[in-house]
Amino acid sequence: MSRRPTHSERDKGVPTQPYLALRALFADAGYSFVDLPIVYPASVFVELAGEDLRRQLYLTSADGGEELALRPDFTIPVTQHHLASGAAKRKAGYAYIGPVFRVRPGESGEFMQAGVESFGRADRVAADADMLKLAFATAALFGVKKPAVRIGDSALFAALLDALDLTPPWRERLARAFGDTPRLRKFIASANRQPPAPRSELEDATLEEVKTAVAGKFAATGLGEAGGRTADEIAARFIAKEELARGIPKRAASALTAFLKISGTPAKALAALRTLAKDEKLALSGALDTFAKRNDAFAAHGIRLDGLTFDADFGRRLDYYTGFVFEFPSAANGPTIGGGRYDRMTALIPRSSRGTGSNVAVPAVGFAVWLDRIGKGGPK
Amino acid sequence: MSAPLILAVPSKGRLQQDAAALFKRAGLALTSGGTRSYRGRIEALPTVEIAYLSAPEIAREIAGGSVHAGITGRDQVAESADRKADLTLALGFGRCDVVVAVPEPWVDVETMEDLDDVAASFRPTHGRRLTVATKYINITRRFFAGHGIADYRIVESLGATEGAPASGAADLIVDITSTGATLRANGLKTLSDGLILASEAHLVASKKMRWTADQEKTYAAVVAKLSAVV
Numbered sequence: 001m002s003r004r005p006t007h008s009e010r011d012k013g014v015p016t017q018p019y020l021a022l023r024a025l026f027a028d029a030g031y032s033f034v035d036l037p038i039v040y041p042a043s044v045f046v047e048l049a050g051e052d053l054r055r056q057l058y059l060t061s062a063d064g065g066e067e068l069a070l071r072p073d074f075t076i077p078v079t080q081h082h083l084a085s086g087a088a089k090r091k092a093g094y095a096y097i098g099p100v101f102r103v104r105p106g107e108s109g110e111f112m113q114a115g116v117e118s119f120g121r122a123d124r125v126a127a128d129a130d131m132l133k134l135a136f137a138t139a140a141l142f143g144v145k146k147p148a149v150r151i152g153d154s155a156l157f158a159a160l161l162d163a164l165d166l167t168p169p170w171r172e173r174l175a176r177a178f179g180d181t182p183r184l185r186k187f188i189a190s191a192n193r194q195p196p197a198p199r200s201e202l203e204d205a206t207l208e209e210v211k212t213a214v215a216g217k218f219a220a221t222g223l224g225e226a227g228g229r230t231a232d233e234i235a236a237r238f239i240a241k242e243e244l245a246r247g248i249p250k251r252a253a254s255a256l257t258a259f260l261k262i263s264g265t266p267a268k269a270l271a272a273l274r275t276l277a278k279d280e281k282l283a284l285s286g287a288l289d290t291f292a293k294r295n296d297a298f299a300a301h302g303i304r305l306d307g308l309t310f311d312a313d314f315g316r317r318l319d320y321y322t323g324f325v326f327e328f329p330s331a332a333n334g335p336t337i338g339g340g341r342y343d344r345m346t347a348l349i350p351r352s353s354r355g356t357g358s359n360v361a362v363p364a365v366g367f368a369v370w371l372d373r374i375g376k377g378g379p380k
Numbered sequence: 381m382s383a384p385l386i387l388a389v390p391s392k393g394r395l396q397q398d399a400a401a402l403f404k405r406a407g408l409a410l411t412s413g414g415t416r417s418y419r420g421r422i423e424a425l426p427t428v429e430i431a432y433l434s435a436p437e438i439a440r441e442i443a444g445g446s447v448h449a450g451i452t453g454r455d456q457v458a459e460s461a462d463r464k465a466d467l468t469l470a471l472g473f474g475r476c477d478v479v480v481a482v483p484e485p486w487v488d489v490e491t492m493e494d495l496d497d498v499a500a501s502f503r504p505t506h507g508r509r510l511t512v513a514t515k516y517i518n519i520t521r522r523f524f525a526g527h528g529i530a531d532y533r534i535v536e537s538l539g540a541t542e543g544a545p546a547s548g549a550a551d552l553i554v555d556i557t558s559t560g561a562t563l564r565a566n567g568l569k570t571l572s573d574g575l576i577l578a579s580e581a582h583l584v585a586s587k588k589m590r591w592t593a594d595q596e597k598t599y600a601a602v603v604a605k606l607s608a609v610v
Contacts, residue, residue, distance in 0.1 A: 047509060050530040055521055169497065176500050183528050202487055210487065217485035221567025228551050229486065229498070233505065237498070238488035317530065 031095035031116045036077045042069035056102040070101035078117045088360045091120035117366035128324045129297035131365050142375035147328045152314030155323040159287035164252040167243035179315035188253050210235035255280045262312040266295040269310035320345035336374040339367025384429040385598040388450030391432035398473040399451050406605040427598045445588030455579035466585045474581030476556040480574030484567050492527040499531040513537040513544030514554040523576045542566040
């Protein structure tokens, strides 16, 4: 099995010949390279990306029993670094190159990634276009010609949900399932079906009655509310479930189905989205104007719009992604370059991990290159 | 003499008693074992060596390929030896269900879909992820992923899992139950679609272990004798 040398980039003496051109490309675009630790508290990754990521983590324990992990990507460590090294909202651009570690059946668990992350740019549309342009330049460096790039936009889907006549619990369910189209379809299909009547004796109870009943159950079972779900919370959701039972209105369901099918070049997709908005009388003009402006920015950046495919159902199932996403395809097991906007991440980084306590959403966009996938020989 | 077939048998508890009784009924009475000895034999089948281990260890050793076969629960195979073992024969004892159980006061949570809603809204409200105590980490991950649930964290439980919600160690649990009495006693209820797996003891063969023709023949003899009496 032939593999790239996987020494740490932190060993300054070791030359990293294959990636000199890539380093120059990122540096010339204004990004400064950061050297980051390889080992982190596992909780940082699990809290942000969820339990599903944990099975991909290489875990170990610290002396005191704290669970540690080898970094599975750079985006979370770079964001932490940004928060720990100054004001959260300041403008900054970082670049990185080095090994990341994920348990991957049938593949090496240690592989190289490079990428850039940009924080604090309020001109989001231009920042998105800059990012995609740099990704194209990166692909070109590896000899990838005319890649068929896929783009998506979770902000557009969020705007659609706001424009539709949906109850809050349904809106949340659908927003959460974005990126998992079979699951979304299942929700939409089941929406008009009346769910089975609750087995509970609390049917038709008022909020106060439910609260009292739940408090009684807490007392009877000896289970405490401390740190967990409270009687107020449980009762409120119990009442709100009536809204779930009412389902998704037929019009909303058909609009959702039509939306998820939209796919094509940015121009064609925009036309289809405008038609849908007009036919269904949806207030989508804000989101569609942003979409149009971003297309214009792509063109102004010299990006060939015909090389892009917008899929309305394309998104990442990580709740810190908030808008534009893109992906360069590969022959085999995943994208060669993946990127997107993740304005929510800074707010989600646990306060305790660095004591920065930002809890502030900061505009952030970036991409990662899977160096093990994009080119075996390194850039030309 | 060629190398023996290594057969792992539970070393303690109900499973040990039931397994010993089964072998005896099949005319394959086990010698020694008990609490002190970790190795035993079958008088009637000298080409078998018995290794006494706990049920979770048996699944792990089968997955690791250090024993040829053994008796353990389907739950343990699903947890530790998924795709590395063949379930040769169901044995009719050690029946239990692996279930998702939540606090009884959660009157709004009846289904996995409810749990998904609760998990997703938990972190914004409480500043941490919803936690699930379990010994069945892999089974839980697969089942939750199948229901599209991502916003939770597993807390590995080593002792009495059913006590985790009461002690504050976790919000809910994934654990085994046979009658549900223990869950109820701890103020927990199962979700209507929260049955992950109906388990029972099985004779299980390792796909990782290297088998000689003689060992395969011996195993076939054990299987034939046992299947005649289950």
